[in-house]
Amino acid sequence: MSFKKLKSQVEEIIGGGTSVEGRLTAICELLQENVDYYDWVGFYFKNGNKEELKLHSFAGEPTDHTIIPFGKGICGQVAVSNENFVVPDVKAQDNYIACSINVKAEIVVPLFVDGENIGQIDIDSHTADPFSKEDEEFLEWVNKKVARIVG
Incomplete structure (x- = not known):
């Protein structure tokens, strides 16, 4: 499915009447099911005042990595850098936390509310x-839409 078609479906989910958690899970499932190379999709958010991320909603195989310290792994690095991190080959990364032996690539994009990095979308391929x-x-674009319901 094209990103253009996915955008309209994301808009529908964002505007839906279910809980925030339900909408985030629905977005994860939509992306994981409709983009061939999105094998795991999840949202991590800052865990209160702690310097760590906590897994909120996801689609794909369950992971043991529900808490990630800032600076650790790709997600933890994005929590510190506030920048997108595209990893074409996870084996080439020294600071990578392996979630599955099948993961070959990862992309993490920070989610901002009022200029503050409050979380991120993480995709394994x-x-x-x-x-x-x-x-x-x-x-x-997805994160800008999600910021409206989590802010």
Whole structure:
């Protein structure tokens, strides 16, 4: 499915009447089911006043990594850098936390509310180097929409 078609479905989910958690899970499931190389999709958010991220909603295989300290792994690095992080080959990253032996690539895009990085969308792929600038722009757009309901 094209990102254009996915955008309209994300808009529908954002405007839905279910809980925030339900809408975030629905977005994760939509992306994981409709983008061939999005094998795991999740939202991590800052865990209160702690310097760590906590897994909120996801689609894909369950993970043991429900808490990630700032600076650790790709997600933890994005929590500190406030910048997108595209990893074409996870084996080439020294500071990578392996969630599954099948993961070959990862993209993490921070989620901002009022200029503050409050979380991120994290996508793992079993395909090597699948992410393009189009993926980054789409995920930035998704996070802007999500910011409206989590802010």
